[in-house]
Structure formats: C-alpha cells, structure tokens
Amino acid sequence: xxxxxxxxxxxxxxxxxxxxxxxxxxxxxxxxxxxxxxxxxxxxxxxxxxxxxxxxxxxxxxxxxxxxxxxxxxxxxxxxxxxxxxxxxxxxxxxxxxxxxxxxxxxxxxxxxxxxxxxxxxxxxxxxxxxxxxxxxxxxxxxxxxxxxxxxxxxxxxxxxxxxxxxxxxxxxxxxxxxxxxxxxxxxxxxxxxxxxxxxxxxxxxxxxxxxxxxxxxxxxxxxxxxxxxxxxxxxxxxxxxxxxxxxxxxxxxxxxxxxxxxxxxxxxxxxxxxxxxxxxxx
Amino acid sequence: xxxxxxxxxxxxxxxxxxxxxxxxxxxxxxxxxxxxxxxxxxxxxxxxxxxxxxxxxxxxxxxxxxxxxxxxxxxxxxxxxxxxxxxxxxxxxxxxxxxxxxxxxxxxxxxxxxxxxxxxxxxxxxxxxxxxxxxxxxxxxxxxxxxxxxxxxxxxxxxxxxxxxxxxxxxxxxxxxxxxxxxxxxxxxxxxxxxxxxxxxxxxxxxxxxxxxxxxxxxxxxxxxxxxxxxxxxxxxxxxxxxxxxxxxxxxxxxxxxxxxxxxxxxxxxxxxxxxxxxxxxx
Numbered sequence: 324x325x326x327x328x329x330x331x332x333x334x335x336x337x338x339x340x341x342x343x344x345x346x347x348x349x350x351x352x353x354x355x356x357x358x359x360x361x362x363x364x365x366x367x368x369x370x371x372x373x374x375x376x377x378x379x380x381x382x383x384x385x386x387x388x389x390x391x392x393x394x395x396x397x398x399x400x401x402x403x404x405x406x407x408x409x410x411x412x413x414x415x416x417x418x419x420x421x422x423x424x425x426x427x428x429x430x431x432x433x434x435x436x437x438x439x440x441x442x443x444x445x446x447x448x449x450x451x452x453x454x455x456x457x458x459x460x461x462x463x464x465x466x467x468x469x470x471x472x473x474x475x476x477x478x479x480x481x482x483x484x485x486x487x488x489x490x491x492x493x494x495x496x497x498x499x500x501x502x503x504x505x506x507x508x509x510x511x512x513x514x515x516x517x518x519x520x521x522x523x524x525x526x527x528x529x530x531x532x533x534x535x536x537x538x539x540x541x542x543x544x545x546x547x548x549x550x551x552x553x554x555x556x557x558x559x560x561x562x563x564x565x566x567x568x569x570x571x572x573x574x575x576x577x578x579x580x581x582x583x584x585x586x587x588x589x590x591x592x593x594x595x596x597x598x599x600x601x602x603x604x605x606x
Numbered sequence: 607x608x609x610x611x612x613x614x615x616x617x618x619x620x621x622x623x624x625x626x627x628x629x630x631x632x633x634x635x636x637x638x639x640x641x642x643x644x645x646x647x648x649x650x651x652x653x654x655x656x657x658x659x660x661x662x663x664x665x666x667x668x669x670x671x672x673x674x675x676x677x678x679x680x681x682x683x684x685x686x687x688x689x690x691x692x693x694x695x696x697x698x699x700x701x702x703x704x705x706x707x708x709x710x711x712x713x714x715x716x717x718x719x720x721x722x723x724x725x726x727x728x729x730x731x732x733x734x735x736x737x738x739x740x741x742x743x744x745x746x747x748x749x750x751x752x753x754x755x756x757x758x759x760x761x762x763x764x765x766x767x768x769x770x771x772x773x774x775x776x777x778x779x780x781x782x783x784x785x786x787x788x789x790x791x792x793x794x795x796x797x798x799x800x801x802x803x804x805x806x807x808x809x810x811x812x813x814x815x816x817x818x819x820x821x822x823x824x825x826x827x828x829x830x831x832x833x834x835x836x837x838x839x840x841x842x843x844x845x846x847x848x849x850x851x852x853x854x855x856x857x858x859x860x861x862x863x864x865x866x867x868x869x870x871x872x873x874x875x876x877x878x879x880x881x882x883x884x885x886x887x888x889x
Contacts, residue, residue, distance in 0.1 A: 445818045465816045489815070504803045505817050509824045512795050514879035515856035520787050521882040523852065531886040532772070533748045534788050535728045537827040541792045544820040545883040549876040553869050560864055567861055569806065571854060573798040578850055581843055586836050593832040596797035599804040600828040603814040 325482070328384040330354040330377055330399055332364050335417050335447055336390030337456035341369045342486050352380050360453040369456050381406050386482055388442075389416040393554050397427045400439070404431035415442045415479055420502065420558040421469050421495050433473055440479050441469035443498065444488060451548075461486040467493045503562035508570055510544055510552060511563070517545040608765070611667040613637040613660055613682055615647050618700050618730055619673030620739035624652045625769050635663050643736040652739050664689050669765055671725075672699040676837050680710045683722070687714035698725045698762055703785065703841040704752050704778050716756055723762050724752035726781065727771060734831070744769040750776045786845035791853055793827055793835060794846070800828040 325348050329340045332355045344351035353370035354377050355361050361373040374380045381387060381403060389396045396416045403414060414437065418424050421441045428439040446464040448455070466488035468476040480490045493501075517527075520538075524530040556563060573592075580588040608631050612623045615638045627634040636653035637660050638644050644656040657663045664670060664686060672679045679699045686697060697720065701707050704724045711722040729747035731738070749771035751759040763773045776784075800810075803821075807813040839846060856875075863871040 445816055447818075464818075501807070501813070501816060504806050505813070505821045508802075509799060509820050511857065511860045512799060513820075513824065514876055515853055515860065516792060516795060517879040517882050517886075518875065519791075519849065519853045519856050521878070522856075523787050523849065524784065526885070527882040528885040528888045530784070530788070531888065533728060533784060534886065535730075535747075537792050537796075538788045539887070540823045540826050541796065542879075542883050542886065543823050545879040547876070547880065549873050549880055552876050553872040556860075556864055556872060557867060557869060560867075563864060564861055566802065566806065567857060570798055570802045571857060573802050573805075574794065574850065574854060577794045577798065577839075578847055581839055581846060584840060584843075586840060589836040589839060590832050592801065593797055593830070593835050595804070596800040596825075596828040597830065597832055599800050599810040600825050602809070602811040603800075603817065603825065604822070605811045605814065 325349050325385045326383050327351045327386045327388065327482075328354060328377070328380050329370070329388045329390055331389065331391035331395070331417075332357075332360045332369070332453040332456075333390065333451050334453075334455040334457070334460070335444070336388065337364060337369055337453040338458070338460040339388060339390065339417075339483075339486065340364065341456040342458055342461075343482075344368065344370055346485055352384070354380060355453075363453050364456075367456075369453065377402060378406060381408060383409070384412055385409060386479075387412060387414045389414070389418075392551060393418045393420060393424065393558055396424055400424070400427050401431055404435060404437070408437060412437065413474070413478055413482075414439045415468075417442055417444065419443055419506070419555055421498050423558050425469060425471060425495050428471055433471060436473060438474040439471045440474045440476055441467075441471070441495070441498075442479070443467045443469075443502075446488070461488040464488050466490050467498055469493060469495055469498055499559050499562045500566075503559055503566040507556060507559055507563045508566045510547060511556070511567060512570070513542055513545040517542045608632050608668045609666050610634045610669045610671070610765075611637060611660070611663050612653070612671045612673055614672065614674035614678070614700075615640075615643045615652070615736040615739075616673065616734050617736075617738040617740070617743070618727070619671065620647060620652055620736040621741070621743040622671060622673065622700075622766075622769065623647065624739040625741055625744075626765075627651065627653055629768055635667070637663060638736075646736050647739075650739075652736065660685060661689060664691060666692070667695055668692060669762075670695060670697045672697070672701075675834060676701045676703060676707065676841055679707055683707070683710045684714055687718060687720070691720060695720065696757070696761055696765075697722045698751075700725055700727065702726055702789070702838055704781050706841050708752060708754060708778050711754055716754060719756060721757040722754045723757045723759055724750075724754070724778070724781075725762070726750045726752075726785075729771070744771040747771050749773050750781055752776060752778055752781055782842050782845045783849075786842055786849040790839060790842055790846045791849045793830060794839070794850060795853070796825055796828040800825045 444466040
C-alpha cells in the first residue's frame with residue numbers, strides 16, 4: 324500500500340486526491356486547516372483518512388503533494404525538512420511559480436537527500452474548494468515537472484499516471500519565463516483593461532449593458548482572486564517585468580502606426596497576430 | 607408596402623434582411639457585389655429580390671441600410687447623394703465607427719434634406735458571409751443610433767422593432783469614446799499579447815499545447831480580420847490613442863508595484879478589477 328499525503332484540499336489538491344484514492348494501491352490522507360473540507364473529503368471518499376496536522380502523517384508517507392497556496396507550500400517544505408520522513412519519500416507541489424519554491428527545497432531538503440520535484444499543471448478553473456474535486460480536471464492538460472538537483476521525474480510520473488495529464492520536464496527558468504507571458508502578463512492586461520474602462524466610463528454595472536463578447540472574454544480572468552494573484556505576480560518578478568515591457572513596446576507600435584495613419588504596418592501587425600492565433604490550437 | 611434596400615449581405619446585413627423580409631409590410635431588396643451572395647439570399651428568402659447596383663434600386667426605396675465595410679459605407683453615402691431618392695427615404699448604416707461616416711452624411715445628405723441616422727449594433731460573431739444570416743443575432747443587443755442634425759431616431763426604431771434590439775440614442779463623440787475602450791483597445795491588447803508571445807516563444811502551434819483558458823480567452827479576438835480592423839483603428843484615432851495611453855499607465859502601475867514588492871498596491875489594483883468584473887454582467 325502506498326501512503327499519499329495531500330496537503331491542501333482545494334480544487335487542485337482534492338481533484339488529485341479523488342483520482343489517486345480510487346487506485347487500489349493507494350491510500351490518500353488529506354491534510355487541511357479547514358475542518359469542514361476534511362469532513363467533506365472523508366464523507367465523499369475523496370480521501371481515505373484525514374489529519375489536521377502534517378506532522379502527524381508525514382512520517383508514514385511515501386509520496387507527499389503540497390497543494391496549498393504558494394506561500395504555505397514554502398512553509399510546509401521547511402516543516403517537512405524538520406520531520407522524520409521515510410528515506411524513499413518523494414515530495415512534490417502544485418504551485419504556479421517555481422523559482423522560490425525550488426530554492427527553498429534545494430536549501431532545506433537537498434542537504435538531507437530528501438527528493439523534491441516541483442510540479443505545475445495547466446489546469447484548474449475559477450472555482451475553489453473541495454467540492455470542486457473533479458476526476459477529469461487534469462485530463463490532457465500540460466503538467467510541468469521541475470527536477471531538483473538530486474531528483475528525477477520518472478517515479479512521480481508513474482504515481483500520477485491515473486490523472487492522464489501530459490507530463491513535461493522543464494527547467495525552473497524556462498517554466499517561469501513561459502508562465503510570465505502565457506499566464507501572468509495576460510492577467511495584468513485583463514486587470515488593467517477592466518480598471519481603465521471603469522475609470523473612464525464609471526460603474527461597470529451600467530456600461531456592462533453595452534459590451535460585446537470581446538470585452539467579456541478579455542476581462543474574464545480579471546475576476547481572479549487578489550491575494551492569490553498578488554503572490555503569483557511577486558513570486559515571478561523578473562520574468563513578468565521583462566515580458567510586460569515587451570507587450571508595452573508592441574502596444575506602442577500600434578499607437579505609432581495609428582498616429583501616422585500607417586495602414587501597411589497595422590495590416591502586418593494584425594495579420595501576424597491573426598496567423599499566430601489560428602495556429603495556436605492546431606496541435 | 608415598404609421597400610427596404612440593404613447594401614452588403616454579410617452576417618450583419620443578411621441577418622437584418624432575413625428578419626425584416628419576414629414582416630408582411632416589408633419587401634427587402636438585397637444589393638451586393640458578390641453574385642453568389644445575391645443568389646443565396648434570394649434562394650433562401652433572406653431577400654425578396656436582388657440587384658447588383660445600388661443605382662437601380664435606391665430611387666424606389668423607403669429605407670436604405672448600408673451594411674458594407676466602413677469605407678464602402680462612405681462611398682455609398684456619396685453615391686446616394688447623387689441619385690433621385692424618395693423625399694421621405696431614411697438612410698442608416700451599420701458601421702462600427704461613426705465619426706467619419708456621420709461627417710460624410712452631414713456633408714452630402716443634410717444639404718439635400720435626406721434623412722440619415724447612424725447605427726451600430728453590439729452584435730455579430732467572427733463569422734462572415736450571407737450564410738450566417740441569423741434571426742436572433744440582434745436579440746437584446748445594444749443598438750446605438752446616432753441622429754444627424756436633421757434626423758430623429760424614432761422612425762428607424764419602428765422599422766427595426768422586429769430585430770428585438772435595445773435601441774439607444776448616443777452622440778458621435780460618446781459613441782466613439784465608448785467603442786475605443788470597450789472594443790478597439792481590447793483588440794489591440796489581444797493582437798499585442800499574441801504577437802509578443804510568438805516573438806518570445808516561437809511558433810504558436812508548439813507553445814499552444816501549454817496554454818490554459820486565460821490565454822485562449824485573451825487572444826480569441828486576435829483572430830479578427832486585418833483589413834477590417836485596420837480600417838476601424840484608423841477611423842477612431844483620437845479616442846483609441848487616449849484610451850490606450852490610459853491602459854499603458856495602468857500597466858505601468860502594475861510594473862512599479864511588482865518592482866517595489868508593493869503587495870498592498872497590487873491587492874488594491876486587482877481587487878478593484880475583480881469588483882468591476884463581478885458587477886459587469888449584473889444588469
């Protein structure tokens with residue numbers, strides 16, 4: 324029997340728990356600060372057993388998944404380094420930025436030869452909480468695995484195979500650069516558009532009646548959680564600042580072309596965006 | 607019998623034609639440069655009759671709708687000014703920017719006391735062509751009406767009543783300012799994000815496998831038509847440049863806060879975007 328401890332039973336952690344707990348070789352133990360989440364998970368067979376403290380269950384674990392918000396992941400890595408763990412235990416996490424988490428793991432786990440592999444799945448909705456546990460959340464989603472200096476990604480891929488994700492090994496730097504332009508900067512653009520429109524037009528409940536699908540699409544992710552996104556943006560500073568500077572330069576190319584009535588440049592800029600977007604979902 | 611001439615049987619014009627042609631008091635005549643569009647419209651009862659030249663049918667018209675791309679709308683307004691029209695004819699258009707169109711109408715139609723009212727519906731999909739004629743395209747959509755110096759909007763609202771849109775009178779300036787921030791600048795943001803991601807990451811067919819819903823939403827309108835959007839952006843210059851400058855300022859507030867690890871400012875900026883987005887679709 325493989326003991327799997329999952330810390331944080333939000334949508335991501337609870338979905339992993341639900342799928343892994345259905346495999347006969349696994350016993351999933353859920354850890355959460357919220358008692359209601361624990362009893363919901365237990366009553367709905369999302370986990371086999373529950374615990375309110377990581378300390379109590381970590382020593383028996385073969386595999387530990389840290390699925391809390393980013394800052395708590397770092398705290399829990401430090402806590403795990405101080406506990407008596409099984410020698411073969413593998414620890415992973417689900418944080419959306421990897422640089423700080425990997426740094427903490429290298430600092431406190433690697434010297435003790437505890438295996439840590441960073442994880443980040445391109446999955447999840449706007450829902451949060453254990454009741455959103457969903458067996459198909461990870462199906463066909465890209466799932467990045469970031470090896471630490473002493474760990475390989477092969478064992479974790481075997482354990483997580485039932486979630487049917489597309490696993491990909493990637494370096495910390497490549498991961499954070501990629502996230503900056505495909506996730507972090509798009510969020511900033513969405514927040515900025517929503518704020519500017521409100522500053523210019525007043526109450527959004529009033530101007531909302533005029534907007535069409537484009538504006539709705541462009542601002543959907545502006546509804547994301549402020550605390551979570553403040554953490555994400557601050558934990559991927561350099562990559563975000565450099566991608567955002569490039570987007571602002573691109574915006575200025577548009578402004579210049581409009582200013583100069585330069586329809587040839589506008590045609591080229593828009594046609595290249597159109598071409599890239601058409602190819603985006605081909606594979 | 608009311609004679610309605612609709613010039614341009616694309617999605618917008620053909621949908622108007624289809625609905626209006628079903629009313630017993632109307633006879634809709636379709637005009638288009640494309641013969642296939644004309645025969646499709648005739649064969650599918652989208653129109654009652656067709657003509658390849660506006661000159662031939664305009665003199666009998668009670669109501670004329672110009673539903674071509676913006677630049678051709680202006681050409682057709684000039685052409686109409688030179689034709690012998692019925693004294694009570696009302697002319698309208700469906701162009702997404704209004705300043706230049708209204709200026710041409712005031713220049714050539716107002717002196718002859720020909721009634722022109724600008725129109726712009728917040729409807730339409732990414733589809734184009736007569737086969738996308740859709741009876742519910744305008745249902746509950748905002749439909750802006752821009753009076754010219756000699757025209758009221760009441761008659762046109764009566765004629766267009768069967769499309770079940772929400773009609774609103776608005777000035778040219780207010781219309782173009784509103785469009786800049788709810789439609790034009792969002793398109794530029796989408797084009798710019800798509801181009802920057804491609805410049806940074808290479809072929810979109812390859813990095814497309816990593817992207818999640820947020821990036822897909824934010825780039826959906828980047829697939830819009832280059833010729834059409836070049837025209838739109840150039841026909842609403844001032845309003846777009848000023849809204850875009852405000853968006854860039856907002857982006858720079860984010861950059862600064864990230865640079866300074868200023869989580870309080872980030873929380874405030876994101877929370878206000880979240881609040882506005884939540885209220886956007888309340889009414």
